[in-house]
Amino acid sequence: MTVQVQVDLNRCQGHGKCMIACPEVFDEDGQGYPVVAVAEVPADLVAAVNACIDDCPERAISATSR
C-alpha cells in the first residue's frame, strides 16, 4: 500500500503543526506554508502523518492510500 498526502492551501492558515511534527514529509515553503516533500509517505511515517491530519486545526491535510 502506498500513501500520498495532500495539503489544501485554500484551507491551510500556516499554523505549522504539521511541519514541526513531521518535517520529513512537510517542508516549509519560505512563507510559512507547507509543501509536501515526498511523493509517497514512507511506511514508518504513516502514523505520524495520520496524527498530523488529526491535529491540523484547519483540517487542511488529507491522505489517499492505494
Ligand code: F3S
Ligand atoms: Fe497548515 Fe494545518 Fe499544517 S493549517 S501549516 S496544514 S497544521
